[in-house]
Amino acid sequence: MKNYKEVVGIDVSKKTIDAYCYHGQVHKEFVNDIVGYKSLIKWVFKVCKEATVFYCFENTGYYSLKLALYLSSQNIVYVEESPLKIKRSSGIVKEKTDVLDACLIARYAWLYREELKPSTVKSMSHLELGRLLALRDQIVRNNAGLKGTLKEMKIFLTSPTTDAGCISIKRSIEYLTKQVTCIEKRIKEIMSEETSMQKNYELLTSLKGFGLVIASQLIYHTGNFTRFDNWRAFSSYCGTAPFEHRSGTSIHRRKQCHYLGDRKMKSLLSMASVSAIQHDSELRLYYNKKLAEGKDKMLAVNNVRNKLIARAFAVVKRGTPYVVLQQHAA
Template sequence: MKNYEEVVGIDVSKKTIDAYCYQAQAHREFINDIVGYKSLLKWVLKTTKGVDVFYCFENTGYYSLKLALYLSSQSIVYVEESPLKIKRSSGVVKEKTDRLDAELIARYAWLYREELEPSTVKSTSHLELGRLLALRDQLVRNNAGLKGTLKELKVLLSSPSTDVGCLSLKRSIDYQKKQIKSIEERIKDILTEDASMCKNYELLISLKGIGLVVACQLIYHTGNFTRFANWRAFSSYCGTAPFEHRSGTSIHRRKQCHYLGDRKMKSLLSMASVSAIQHDSELRLYYNRKLAEGKDKMLAINNVRNKLIARAFAVVKRGTPYVVLQQYAA
């Protein structure tokens, strides 16, 4: 990104986008649709007088995805950055407006232009996989809430089998179970249609503790294992990597995981670790050894989480399923 002479920072909201040209110090608001994107490009071309320009905006989910898809279709260079990175680089900001946000995004992109890498749109199968995983997660949470409500009603009522409320809840629970199963079948179809994702999925489920959901989440969050250079980088992303915390001679704490991380992925890895400890003899011995060393349970489970991440990256890099070495030991 070194050869660009101008950057356009874009603050994306549901209905509008605010664009700010950093060098020209010009601002304008557009509608967040195809017509607005075309007007944006015309305005930038007129304002910057044809110099090399790249665009930068925050990743805001579906709202920014529409813009990313359009810029990608026009072969325009853009950077989709984490909102947290931009916020922390802005210093103390007391005011909050869409124009100011666009200006701060443009400032960030210009200052860090030599370090930024152009973004690319994920494949259609990858995007659909992410949407289905999110929908499945929402249905599972809703179903858990309905089950809790049904359990409470059964305690309060003398005849729960004939109560209209209980019957309605049971039908809703059964229906959502069918929907969850249907989504899981569609997820399997997506994996089957993509050879690379299908191969990595088969490799991942060869690990004890990793099933359909965890394997698919790993594929989605790692960009099918292309987004992170190694397992340690992904561990840091999940919030399971320990970091040092010391200063001078007075502050010297033990290594701890940073609070910033993908909580959903961390939670799934925790459940996968508990399952792996129960069904994988090697990880069970490893976990018990950590406890014998005096580590508390959560720290030992975090060690198992990192073991699972390391194994996942290893089987994908090697291209062969995981083999339990103990069964071949003399």
């Protein structure tokens, strides 16, 4: 992005977007819809004249997705950045307004322009996969809450089978269960519609502990294994990679995982690790070996998590299903 002469920082909210030209030092507010985006482009062209411009804004989910889709359709270069990165690069900021946020985004994009890379919109199937996975997770959590409520009600009621409240909750649980089944069916259809995605899904499910949900989540978060160069980078993204913490001679702690990371992905990997330890003889031996070395149980589980991530990237890179070596040993 170093060849660009101007950057427009955009603070995206639900109804409006605030744009700020870094060198021009001008600000204007637009509506967060197609009409507003067209007005934004015309305004930037008028203010910046012949200067080459790129746009930068924070990833705010659905609110920023509409803007990204429009800019992509017009072949306009933009960078969609993590809000945390921008916030931590801004220094001490005591005030917060939409105008100031747009200014800070523009400042960040200009200062780090040589390191930034243009963003691209994910395919429609990939976007739908993400929406379905998020919806499934929400429904499963709601269903678990209803099951807990039903369990508590049964304890205090003498005839829960005839109670109107229990009957209503049971019907809701049955309905949500059917919705989860429908969502999972659609997820499988999305996988089968794209050859590379279907192949990677089959490779991932050849691993012990990997089912539909974690395989789909891996494919989504890795951009079908195009977003990360290696498994260590993805481990860092999930928050399972240990990092050193030492300074001079007085501070020397053991390696620890950083608290920043994708908690959902980390939780799924934890459940996959527990399942793999039970059903995979190699990982069970590896886990018991770590315990015998005196390591804490959670640290041993984290080692298994990283093993699973390494295996997932290995089978995809190799293009062949995982084979348990011990069963072929003489």
